[in-house]
Amino acid sequence: MYFIDVIVPVPIKNLFTYKITESESVFLKNGMRVAVEFGKSKIYTAIIANIHTTAPTAYEAKDIHQILDEYPIVNEIQLKHWEWISSYYMCTLGEVLRAALPSAFLLESETNIELYQGFASENELSDDEFLIFEALQHQPLLTIQQIMDILGKKTVFPIIKSLISKNAIVVKEQIYEQYKPKLIKYVRLKDYYKTEENLSQLLSSLNRAQKQREVILAYFQLQTTKKPIKASQLQESSGCSLAIINSLADKEILEYYFIQTDRVNFDGSENSLKPLTSFQQTAYHEIIESFTNNQTVLLKGVTSSGKTEIYAKLISEQFQLEKQVLYLVPEIALTTQLIGRLQVYFGNQLSVFHSKYSMNERVEVWNNVLDSKSKAQLIIGARSSLFLPYSNLGLIIVDEEHETSFKQHDPSPRYHARDAAIVLAQIHSSKVILGSATPSIESYYNAKQGKFGFVELINRFGNVQLPEIELVDIKEKYRKKRMTGHFSDSLITAISEALALKEQVILFQNRRGFAPVVECETCGVSPQCPQCDVSLTFHSYSKELRCHYCGYKQAMQQLCGACGSEKLDTKGFGTEQIEMELNALFPDALVGRMDLDTTRGKYGYHKIIGQFEAQEIEILVGTQMLSKGLDFANVTLVGILNADNMLNFPDFRAHERSYQLMVQVSGRAGRAEKRGKVLIQTFNPYHQILQQVSTHSYEEMFKEQIDERWQYNYPPFYRIIKLTLRHKNFLKVDDAAIWMGKSMTLVFGNLVLGPSTPSVSKIRNYYIRNLILKIPQKNSLSKTKNNLQKIINSFQVISEFKSIKLTIDIDNY
Ligand code: ADP
Ligand code: ZN
Ligand code: ZN
Secondary structure: OEEEEEEOOOOOOOOEEEEEOHHHHHHOOOOOEEEEEEOOOEEEEEEEEEEEOOOOOOOOOEEOOEEOOOOOOOOHHHHHHHHHHHHHOOOOHHHHHHHHOOHHHOOOOOOEEEEOOOOOOHHHOOHHHHHHHHHHHHOOEEEHHHHHHHHOOOOOHHHHHHHHHOOOEEEOOOOOOOOOOOEEEEEEEOHHHHOHHHHHHHHHHHHHOHHHHHHHHHHHHHHOOOOOEEHHHHHHHHOOOHHHHHHHHHOOOEEEEEEEOOOOOOOOOOOOOOOOOHHHHHHHHHHHHHHOOOOEEEEEEOOOOOHHHHHHHHHHHHHHOOOEEEEEOOOHHHOHHHHHHHHHHHHHHEEEEOOOOOHHHHHHHHHHHHOOOHHHOEEEEOHHHHHOOOOOEEEEEEEOOOOHHHEOOOOOOOOEHHHHHHHHHHHHOOEEEEEEOOOOHHHHHHHHOOOOEEEEEOOOHHHOOOOEEEEEEHHHHHHOOOEEOOEEHHHHHHHHHHHHOOOEEEEEOOOOOOOOEEEEOOOOOOOEOOOOOOEOEEEOOOOEEEOOOOOOEEEOOOOOOOOOOOOEEEEOOOHHHHHHHHHHHOOOOOEEEEOOOOOOOOOHHHHHHHHHHOOOOOEEEEOHHHHOOOOOOOEEEEEEOOOHHHHOOOOOOHHHHHHHHHHHHHOOOOOOOOOOEEEEEEOOOOOHHHHHHHOOOHHHHHHHHHHHHHHOOOOOOEEEEEEEEEEOOHHHHHHHHHHHHHHHHHHHHHHEEEEEOOOOOEEOOEEEEEEEEEEEOOOOHHHHHHHHHHHHHHHHHOHHHOOOEEEEEEOOO
16 A cells, blocks of 8 residues: 655645555655645645555545645655744644745635636647636636536546646736736748748839838848747837738738747846955955855845845856855845846846745746756745745855845745745755845854854945944924924035035935824824724825725725714825925925835836936935835935934834834935935934944944843743734633633743733734734744643644634844
């Protein structure tokens, strides 16, 4: 008897075992997909994790439904890595599988299929395929279950796979933008005119149509290069309008045809690397040296010190060894500039992996990595690119390692990409470089403890000076009436000076807590979200009130909903407000805004960043997004409108984060020849963090923060596990949280904090309670988790708690 254990993409704790035949046991390998029946006769795609001969004891193993692959699409390294993620972050392998694989790989009975618009090659379809194609003409969506019914059989996954590969159908996805292949329009002469006789006839017949003749002549000129001719190219070189070319196509002299360009391909020739400066050279050698004893090295380099150039050198070295490199970035949408720079060096050896890419694009990158294609030797991507099927990783670069977006909070697996990257590198026996101008406290601590190697770059490229940072006391300014709206006279003067010199300005407004809310001047009530425990945010542009937690919106009301008064005031100030004030203060300046509202969609950022680069925007107002890795040569002034709100945020990392944010934002000033200037407006200029920012004293900030962490039992000295309980019934969630708190306290004593009610205590009609478990370094983390798991197991069998939604977040910070 032969069996396979498979990972089913559902949140069950164990692998599930199915029966296979002897010949299947020879053919099948770990990492191949099989279709299996699971639960109430539902079909899922599962991944094989073991092949063996031991029957399960708890149930009778069913047969598999179907084999879906001829070779593994997931390798053993990935399986090991997934196991680590599942055990470390206390989630199921099924959840990891769902996060890891593009959904096109995970067809199941509930998957929705729809027609791909523009498919027109019906004659390429087999009979079964055509039946589905036809059914989709009458009905926009079909589930796989329905397709099974239409065809009267259960073995439909290969048919669907084939339809997808023929671009006839797509898997319907809510979260992703629909895939559109990039088709480029080419033009060619009809075969009929390939003979000299017909051609000369044509040319004389065109004697009276001068424009059309020019097009044909231009066509022949282009043809000498022997490359396909793009319609746009022909248009340009003939100097004629598209209408003329169209008319030639109508006359069947020319014809159009389309070639699908590789979606995630970049052209552009490769250039050699820039020679490193002597400081960079030294750092580079120190990194190589450090790699001999350390798997992970932290590179702390001030903004604009040329870390990217050093990474490029490390990457090219790996290429010579024919190894793959993963370049992790916090937010792929903001890396246009970085990708551009790396393309110049690595051209077609680079692929970008983007969660906003459509399913097909992600499948394509996956397959290229799986086949170790040269165009996927360097992968740039956000955290999910950790899951690609690397077989031969030599190096992982974690750029801006301090960034919070490396942590996934929802849904499970709640992993931290930096930490998961270090584990992945261990399995590959490869190296990791963590880079940042403002390392996270944990990483810097790890470097100090000798867990990581450490290399520092203290000179900016070209020895550009660090910006001059000035703290502006706005309490004083308000008192002396030197404020116009949210702008101090100092900031206004600095902006005017920069504008006069045709230099650009960035103004930074922290998002947290600055959402403008409406408040009644008579009774003080603010309109609340009906589903969440928060005030609605006022969007002046659309005249709407919106909830930033659940997306609820309503039109701005004229009268107070509580007392009926007309005196409604907008409190707080968002980027929109700042933009309006700027328009009043500097009516001639070109002002742009970059925040969540203006950057929706895949290319939202590109547009604004492009405009700013082209200097079509003089003053750019934005949220934290502005702090990330952007490089604008002409920016000489950065203003931070209010530093206090982020400092006062109730979180043990608030000070660390404020420091990082302010230093990173400041780093955008004066990257070219001229020394930049940063103005930070604050009510509290004597705050230690502001002093440290203004004197660029990372070391001092670190010492103070690490002391506090020590004193109050926070990471890196304690680990934190956060449990969240949610339910629509307020009393139920309360009971459950109290039960959980008591049970945990019995086992862990005073290491348990809570249950507590978070400041936003209800979201989407779910009431929320939290529990925190703090684990000292001397306690075994795995024992703690085992004990916690036992409590959770008992919790989940109590019938009145069955409907409680419980999530566990390891290292939740
Ligand atoms: P960081 O990543 O440390 O902020 P960058 O790598 O973005 O720094 O470098 C800042 C600027 O200096 C970039 O415009 C980059 O092209 C330039 N630069 C850095 N090192 C070199 C070098 N060795 N030769 C030429 N230009 C360099
Ligand atoms: Zn009122
Ligand atoms: Zn809401």
